[in-house]
Amino acid sequence: MQNVNPINFEKIKEEPKVNYLTNGFTVKSWLLTKDHKRIAILYLITVSAFFALGGTYASLIRLELLTPASDLLQSGTYNRVFTQHGIIMVFFFLIPSIPAILGNFLIPIMIGAKDLAFPKINLLSWYFYIIGGSLTLYALLQGGVDTGWTFYTPYSTTFSNSYVMAVGLGIFINGFSSILTGLNFIVTIHTMRAPGMTWFRMPLFVWAHYATSLVMLLGTPVIAITVLLLALERLARIGIFDPAIGGDPILFQHLFWFYSHPAVYIMILPGMGVISELISNFSRKKIFGYEFIAFSSIAIAVFGFLVWGHHMFVSGQSVYAGLVFSFLTMVVSVPSAIKVFNWSATLYKGQISYDTPMLYALFFIGLFLIGGLTGLFLGSIGLTVHLTDTYFIVAHFHYVMVGGQVLAYLGGLHYWWPKITGKMYSEFWSKIAAIIIFVGFNLTFFPQFILGYMGMPRRYASYPPEFQVLNIFSTAGASILAIGLIIPLIYLTYSIFFGEKASANPWLLPGLEWRTSSPPPTENFEETPIVYWEAYDFTEESGLDLEDARNKYKVTV
Amino acid sequence: MQENSWVPLFPEQASTFAWQVDTLYFYMLAVSTVVGIGIVAAIIFFFIKYREKEKYATGAEIHGSIGLETTWSIIPFIFAMTVFVGGAYVFYNQTRPPVDTTEIYVVGKQWMWKFQHSSGQREINELHVPVGRNIKLTMTTEDVLHDVYIPAFRTKMDVIPGRYTTLWFNAIKPGKYHLFCAEYCGLNHSGMGGWIYVMEQRDFDNWLSGNVSGQTPVQAGQDLFQNKLGCASCHAGGASQRGAKLEGIYGKDIKLTNGQAVKADDEYIRNSILNPSGQIVEGFQPIMPTFKGQVTEEQLISLVAYIKSLSGSTSSSSTNSGSTMNSTSSGRETMNNGGTNSTNLVAPRADRGDSNSQGSNPNAPKTQSEPTNRER
Numbered sequence: 001m002q003n004v005n006p007i008n009f010e011k012i013k014e015e016p017k018v019n020y021l022t023n024g025f026t027v028k029s030w031l032l033t034k035d036h037k038r039i040a041i042l043y044l045i046t047v048s049a050f051f052a053l054g055g056t057y058a059s060l061i062r063l064e065l066l067t068p069a070s071d072l073l074q075s076g077t078y079n080r081v082f083t084q085h086g087i088i089m090v091f092f093f094l095i096p097s098i099p100a101i102l103g104n105f106l107i108p109i110m111i112g113a114k115d116l117a118f119p120k121i122n123l124l125s126w127y128f129y130i131i132g133g134s135l136t137l138y139a140l141l142q143g144g145v146d147t148g149w150t151f152y153t154p155y156s157t158t159f160s161n162s163y164v165m166a167v168g169l170g171i172f173i174n175g176f177s178s179i180l181t182g183l184n185f186i187v188t189i190h191t192m193r194a195p196g197m198t199w200f201r202m203p204l205f206v207w208a209h210y211a212t213s214l215v216m217l218l219g220t221p222v223i224a225i226t227v228l229l230l231a232l233e234r235l236a237r238i239g240i241f242d243p244a245i246g247g248d249p250i251l252f253q254h255l256f257w258f259y260s261h262p263a264v265y266i267m268i269l270p271g272m273g274v275i276s277e278l279i280s281n282f283s284r285k286k287i288f289g290y291e292f293i294a295f296s297s298i299a300i301a302v303f304g305f306l307v308w309g310h311h312m313f314v315s316g317q318s319v320y321a322g323l324v325f326s327f328l329t330m331v332v333s334v335p336s337a338i339k340v341f342n343w344s345a346t347l348y349k350g351q352i353s354y355d356t357p358m359l360y361a362l363f364f365i366g367l368f369l370i371g372g373l374t375g376l377f378l379g380s381i382g383l384t385v386h387l388t389d390t391y392f393i394v395a396h397f398h399y400v401m402v403g404g405q406v407l408a409y410l411g412g413l414h415y416w417w418p419k420i421t422g423k424m425y426s427e428f429w430s431k432i433a434a435i436i437i438f439v440g441f442n443l444t445f446f447p448q449f450i451l452g453y454m455g456m457p458r459r460y461a462s463y464p465p466e467f468q469v470l471n472i473f474s475t476a477g478a479s480i481l482a483i484g485l486i487i488p489l490i491y492l493t494y495s496i497f498f499g500e501k502a503s504a505n506p507w508l509l510p511g512l513e514w515r516t517s518s519p520p521p522t523e524n525f526e527e528t529p530i531v532y533w534e535a536y537d538f539t540e541e542s543g544l545d546l547e548d549a550r551n552k553y554k555v556t557v
Numbered sequence: 558m559q560e561n562s563w564v565p566l567f568p569e570q571a572s573t574f575a576w577q578v579d580t581l582y583f584y585m586l587a588v589s590t591v592v593g594i595g596i597v598a599a600i601i602f603f604f605i606k607y608r609e610k611e612k613y614a615t616g617a618e619i620h621g622s623i624g625l626e627t628t629w630s631i632i633p634f635i636f637a638m639t640v641f642v643g644g645a646y647v648f649y650n651q652t653r654p655p656v657d658t659t660e661i662y663v664v665g666k667q668w669m670w671k672f673q674h675s676s677g678q679r680e681i682n683e684l685h686v687p688v689g690r691n692i693k694l695t696m697t698t699e700d701v702l703h704d705v706y707i708p709a710f711r712t713k714m715d716v717i718p719g720r721y722t723t724l725w726f727n728a729i730k731p732g733k734y735h736l737f738c739a740e741y742c743g744l745n746h747s748g749m750g751g752w753i754y755v756m757e758q759r760d761f762d763n764w765l766s767g768n769v770s771g772q773t774p775v776q777a778g779q780d781l782f783q784n785k786l787g788c789a790s791c792h793a794g795g796a797s798q799r800g801a802k803l804e805g806i807y808g809k810d811i812k813l814t815n816g817q818a819v820k821a822d823d824e825y826i827r828n829s830i831l832n833p834s835g836q837i838v839e840g841f842q843p844i845m846p847t848f849k850g851q852v853t854e855e856q857l858i859s860l861v862a863y864i865k866s867l868s869g870s871t872s873s874s875s876t877n878s879g880s881t882m883n884s885t886s887s888g889r890e891t892m893n894n895g896g897t898n899s900t901n902l903v904a905p906r907a908d909r910g911d912s913n914s915q916g917s918n919p920n921a922p923k924t925q926s927e928p929t930n931r932e933r
Binding site: 070075076079146147148150152154155158159160243244248249250283284285286288289290291292314315316319322323326327330331333334337338340341342344345347348349350351352353354362365366369370373374376377379380381382383384385386388389390450453454455457458459460461462463464508538539 | 566567568577578581582585589592593596597599600603604607608609610611612613614615616617618619620621622625626629630633634636637638640641643644645646647648649650651652667700701702704706708709711712713714715717718719720722735737738739740741742743744745746747748
């Protein structure tokens, strides 16, 4: 085969004169950029800021819960703090984290495209995010919201004296950011794959984002409508949700969860995509059951739309509806199980490296396993009557969201950091941080399962004294977790300025993103790549001449 | 709750179905632990055994296996189905009350629980119940969503404005158990709780006798029906009455003018008072005015109880309590329930005063008369 761009290490070692980071230094060149990689960096900075804010709220919650009485924070303040923690983490961190940062940066490169299909719309989506986020921040500065991130009616429509409208509007506008990103990904994946990049040659990261984008595109409008109705109800008292004027508060819950359950999958599917990459690449072998993992993502996205009622088992919905939703919840657990088994099987007879991203991937599997299995507990309707609205559910979704998505995000960030910044970070500190995060996370959230079964309700500023011991464990864990999250901030920032220069392919991997320089040029590739290898192909057919590469890079074991 | 000095892991099993919930929990815990440890052990084993021998070596070429994929799809599915069936069975027991229940009415409001026994006693944030009796709570709220949660009974149910929800239990162990509000309801949500006192029948009778019982809900309802609201002018009087007959209707199917039939349950009676034109009984004109905004939740409960009593279908209420209470030994003190009615009524309101302008803002226009959307 001719012109089949094997990994020409000589060629990609030659730095392009201009890479995407050096292509303009003015503020304007960043704020009006249409380069998907620069937009990803904009997202990285803003999403990190929101993560820090949400984390600060989390620290306040844990400090307050150190003692049974509501002493550090009065209950009114506490209610605002947990509400804002939820809103910021869900809408402004978890949902955009992996798709808008890593997905934005990597999807075009992974499929051999120059950019996303609609570069201007991509920039627009960031502005929607910024406007929505600013409105929300404005509301927080004014005094915040105290409705819980779920905005249940009629409390949110009639009784709350907080800034529900401003935050609702913020979420409404931010929703367009999701919708546009999803739309952009779908069109890009359909139309912009490089020659030879068939659907089943795509990395599973791209498959996971395809599934995520479907949910973003189809689900987000529903929350937009719901928030709009909520605002109308507050403003004009039109009588949709408030029973005092003829509305139905349960209707709100149906509408809210019709989006917010699929949104849970927006928050975990991209993480699963990252883990598939990490497990396969750091075992240096083809992933086990590629098609099963790819289709399980799609299955999760589809079934995810049919299980919203499992948030409402004790809400007064019909008993039979509860049974049907319980059944469907059990069904949706199977694709997730398939993924876990396939990841585990991939390790078999691999050549596993212990690099930091792989540590994150292993921690992910362990924590996601606990998060997923406790999800079965909560899907079992008779058990959920006891467990719902307790700390059991808080622990469960933190295991999936933090143990899952956040760890996957950090793993992915470390994995692609050399590609994104062109610099290497400290291997030592990154391993230390990963271990601290793992230990701190478990100490924070595992006791909450027990608290939940004991019957401690969530959203309580004060609690009976018999729950204190476990709450102290949890708060201690949270402080360890906080340290673990601050360390990467330091060494990653340090690496940008003083880090060792990264080569084009520091891990010696076959994926397309490793066949261009680090950082990539603005057009991603010098010439359009032609793809003739399967995903995760470590054989010589992929053009990955490891012997040669080892010599060139003078790699020693 | 029992006083344990060690870190407790499980709440007490104090209701008839608590053990079922716990059994399901232990079953899932056991299977999850086995599966979890199995997977983690396999991962750790692979991780150590297949550590790269040489930097950047290539792993074995394995693409997948249909057999394995099928196996690990079917086994989790079967496990999930056992969990589903077990959960459904327990849920059935949790949600279906037996026929013979003692009914207690519950009204939640920010941030207190009001209970009324069918024998008339009222309680705030505390509920005394006898052991071994089927108790059914019929619940509603004056403002936002609340949720009655009793961990020791392994049951909870949302309390929803504008409709009735029910929760039942049969307590098997005398004791004092937590009552929580489990649905976020604003400023003092975590303070909206109290205690369930489960007492031996004898102690319970004593407790009843030590409390001034006001009117029973049925008596209060009768008073409202005949005097205060004047329902009797249309709904009583025999053959010539203008309104639908109410005697004997409870639990029966009622034919409506639109040809549909609807079961006359608590919810139906409630809706017919608040939104009379929503469901017109066959053969009658829509002439009844709405009583929305004119009756409180507690009055509504009394009216419903009275109308139910016209059908003689009050589920074996504790009407016997009046006769037995005098005969039991008077030396036995009731459990300390810290004063019952009037004193407690004030306390939660004082909490409410702390709310500097946040939270409760009942600017909901209570007297509007739009019809409810809810139909059956």
